Amino acid sequence: MKITHVATAVIERADGQFLLGQRAADTFYPGYWEFPGGKIEPGETARGALVRELQEELGIEVLRADPWLRREHVYEHAHVYLNFFRVRAWQGEISNRVHSALTWQTPGAPTVQPMLPANAPVLAALALPAFYAITHANEIGIAAQNEALDHALKNGLKLVQLREPMLAPRQREAFVHAAVKRCHTAGARVLVNSDPLLALAAGADGVHLTSAQLATCLTRPEFPLVAASCHSPAELMRAAQLKCDFVVYGPIRETVTHPGRAGLGWETFATEINSNLGVPPAPTFALGGLSPHDLDTARACGAHGIAAIRSAW
Numbered sequence: 001m002k003i004t005h006v007a008t009a010v011i012e013r014a015d016g017q018f019l020l021g022q023r024a025a026d027t028f029y030p031g032y033w034e035f036p037g038g039k040i041e042p043g044e045t046a047r048g049a050l051v052r053e054l055q056e057e058l059g060i061e062v063l064r065a066d067p068w069l070r071r072e073h074v075y076e077h078a079h080v081y082l083n084f085f086r087v088r089a090w091q092g093e094i095s096n097r098v099h100s101a102l103t104w105q106t107p108g109a110p111t112v113q114p115m116l117p118a119n120a121p122v123l124a125a126l127a128l129p130a131f132y133a134i135t136h137a138n139e140i141g142i143a144a145q146n147e148a149l150d151h152a153l154k155n156g157l158k159l160v161q162l163r164e165p166m167l168a169p170r171q172r173e174a175f176v177h178a179a180v181k182r183c184h185t186a187g188a189r190v191l192v193n194s195d196p197l198l199a200l201a202a203g204a205d206g207v208h209l210t211s212a213q214l215a216t217c218l219t220r221p222e223f224p225l226v227a228a229s230c231h232s233p234a235e236l237m238r239a240a241q242l243k244c245d246f247v248v249y250g251p252i253r254e255t256v257t258h259p260g261r262a263g264l265g266w267e268t269f270a271t272e273i274n275s276n277l278g279v280p281p282a283p284t285f286a287l288g289g290l291s292p293h294d295l296d297t298a299r300a301c302g303a304h305g306i307a308a309i310r311s312a313w
């Protein structure tokens, strides 16, 4: 079946809610909810199609569209390749011109059903926050890390990686058990770096695989969340094949943790995460010498968000 290329928009208001439209009666999957967008016409870029579709469907002019996820799905009627953009800036009032209804929804808590089948992973990705904080108790000490973690959780941190390969096993175990409780009490999700058994024992939400583990892991570990560290397009592809929920990719800049490893820079980062791997990559957090100030640049390059060790605490 020939592939139909589609451009789709996650249109987001300043309060974080995003827009869904209900497919009209005369379409495939009538009554199903979808992101606004449509087929890319011959000669059009994905971005060009997005701008045109949002004008036609909603009467708005897109001011900025950041590339985000790609998804491939085979329906009975079509084999689609969806190019998702995040749209946070537009001009004009949204008006409903083609859908049965429009609704604003909260990431992670949609209240409408059914969704188009291709979109389940997209909705899961939308529920991931833009910032992924990584611990380094081995460097700053366990007490200081606990204090910093509590402070960050109080300020809204929602996704944490406990990355403590250098702590002695007993200390690491105690730190991880306590940190998982701290995160859950604050409503944050938490992954344990490289140790599925400890992640399971501590009740963590998932495991974060090192790139070496990614290379040898044959099936997706059984956790609600599985993430991986990637440093090349081949590793991005492997993570996508394993159905990782997200990856971190870098380093963007040279870091204290990896001295001598030159930074990729934003241009290479953008080229590599947007390259055609044969399989669309998982949502990607940029990593390596970054702070929340870099979020805007990361998003313009196609990242989901930013991951950080030092600037997180």
Ligand SMILES: Nc1nc2c([nH]c(=O)n2[C@H]2C[C@H](O)[C@@H](COP(=O)(O)OP(=O)(O)OP(=O)(O)O)O2)c(=O)[nH]1
Residues within 6 Å of the ligand: 006, 008, 027, 028, 033, 034, 035, 036, 037, 038, 039, 073, 078, 080, 082, 116, 117, 118, 119
């Ligand atoms: N707009 C949109 N389409 C999606 C999403 N998810 C998803 O699988 N699709 C699929 C459904 C369609 O097969 C295709 C979108 O093309 P479309 O909306 O222009 O096409 P259509 O077949 O509904 O209508 P038409 O242009 O043939 O009249 O992509 C989504 O979130 N939004």
